[in-house]
Amino acid sequence: MSHVDDGTLHAYLDGELSPVERGRLESHLADCAPCRERLAQERSLIESAERLLALAAPPATGRDLRGVPRRRLRFLVPGVWAASLAAAFLIGRTLFVSDRQFAPPRAPAEALAPVPSAAAPAVSAAPAAGKRAASPPRTVALAEGSHRVAATESVPPAPAPVPAAAPAPAPLATPGVVSNQAAQAKLRGDSPAFIPPTAVTVTTPPLLPPRADEQIGTSWPVITAAPARDALGAELVQIPGLPIRDIRQDPANSGTVLVEQELAAGTVVQLLQARAEASVGETLMRAPRTSPLVKNVGRLRVQIAGPLSVDSLFKLLEAAR
Amino acid sequence: MPDDLADVYRTTFPALVRFLYRKVWDAARAEDLAQEAFSRALAHRPENPRSWLFVVAANMARDEARRTARERRHLTLLANEPRERGPSPEDALDDELRRQRVREALERLTPRDREVLLLWDAGLSYDEIASQTGLARTAVGTTLARARRRLIEAYGSASEDAHVARG
Numbered sequence: 178m179s180h181v182d183d184g185t186l187h188a189y190l191d192g193e194l195s196p197v198e199r200g201r202l203e204s205h206l207a208d209c210a211p212c213r214e215r216l217a218q219e220r221s222l223i224e225s226a227e228r229l230l231a232l233a234a235p236p237a238t239g240r241d242l243r244g245v246p247r248r249r250l251r252f253l254v255p256g257v258w259a260a261s262l263a264a265a266f267l268i269g270r271t272l273f274v275s276d277r278q279f280a281p282p283r284a285p286a287e288a289l290a291p292v293p294s295a296a297a298p299a300v301s302a303a304p305a306a307g308k309r310a311a312s313p314p315r316t317v318a319l320a321e322g323s324h325r326v327a328a329t330e331s332v333p334p335a336p337a338p339v340p341a342a343a344p345a346p347a348p349l350a351t352p353g354v355v356s357n358q359a360a361q362a363k364l365r366g367d368s369p370a371f372i373p374p375t376a377v378t379v380t381t382p383p384l385l386p387p388r389a390d391e392q393i394g395t396s397w398p399v400i401t402a403a404p405a406r407d408a409l410g411a412e413l414v415q416i417p418g419l420p421i422r423d424i425r426q427d428p429a430n431s432g433t434v435l436v437e438q439e440l441a442a443g444t445v446v447q448l449l450q451a452r453a454e455a456s457v458g459e460t461l462m463r464a465p466r467t468s469p470l471v472k473n474v475g476r477l478r479v480q481i482a483g484p485l486s487v488d489s490l491f492k493l494l495e496a497a498r
Numbered sequence: 499m500p501d502d503l504a505d506v507y508r509t510t511f512p513a514l515v516r517f518l519y520r521k522v523w524d525a526a527r528a529e530d531l532a533q534e535a536f537s538r539a540l541a542h543r544p545e546n547p548r549s550w551l552f553v554v555a556a557n558m559a560r561d562e563a564r565r566t567a568r569e570r571r572h573l574t575l576l577a578n579e580p581r582e583r584g585p586s587p588e589d590a591l592d593d594e595l596r597r598q599r600v601r602e603a604l605e606r607l608t609p610r611d612r613e614v615l616l617l618w619d620a621g622l623s624y625d626e627i628a629s630q631t632g633l634a635r636t637a638v639g640t641t642l643a644r645a646r647r648r649l650i651e652a653y654g655s656a657s658e659d660a661h662v663a664r665g
Binding site: 182184185187188191219223225226229230232234235236484485492493 | 504505507508511515516519520525528529533536537540593594596597599600601603604615618619623624636637638639640641642643644645646647649650653
């Protein structure tokens, strides 16, 4: 075998050679000191290039997100909960941390005994990770325009908890009663079923001024799953497959629980949940009037939030169980 | 299906932001574009969402670059100012200056070398890069080798320029 070209060495170091090619290369390297030396040079070249690219990583600071209006969702009084006097609101936070750890693993090219630097760490993974991992959390303000909501007058008070699966008596579609097929259709990319605005609910003027940039829920005490279940009287609603970062409880209203799940490194989706039949007086309600981001899941009313498009959030909420 | 969705998001979104950032050089804008690409992927449900996302992102970045070319030139001038005022030694350069220098180095690469390098850095495989750029798979390694070398050379010569300018 003649000497190896740069492209093959890079493909080897990148873990992109086929097993056959790799075997051929390694047996050549075993006999060829000059090529081993070049391999070491190319390895350090790759590391240098990755270090340089890491310097040009997007600046991950809170200041970049705070100014982005599209992530600042406006919370108004929803018109959808005619009978289910419940609450949920949505908050999103992101913290951009290391993303390299989520890149597909690349085969380390370290198996070769005769190579002097064979003990060096895997090429692709190491250099980029550290710097970004240190980035501070960033918080997106999503509560601008949020209002505390008082009782609605046209809705008869629920004397006792109603059965979980009972549909809302009001003649409007709640997001919780979307059929499975409809949900599937939506997940295939059809337009989300926006909840029709309704006049059923009489809303009072906001009791609180808009609280822009407030980190809602972030100061809420973190609790464990068991008390959260007790507070809700039901299993926590969550998006399957995503790690739970925190469970928090509204200190002012123990029946309101916030589940924070990590969608990607640094992207947190929040599921605010309360019993669907909870008394309105005990509940904060922050959601856009036509929000597709609230729905009943089992006995709970859940609202989703996160630094994603409404469409994406809607689809994630559809997956929540 | 929703799990797929989350997986794609998890594995791709940060890399997509990074990829876009190195094209538009505006972190918030890069995030917006990445979200937009992701939203489109949700609607289109492409077979290979990851590759698809990068194709869409590259196109969006190209459109973006056309729209904001003038503005960006201005920003580049502004970003260059600290260097003209008197660059500090390498260790003392702040992140922004380093970033700017890497950016200049990247911009000295040929479009194809740069694209391959950024796609690789974004986590795409040789196969994915090949299908996205039209290169033969065997040419990806060669292109990457050249792109990496040139990036380092360009960065080094920028540092030397700065050194010379400093006097």
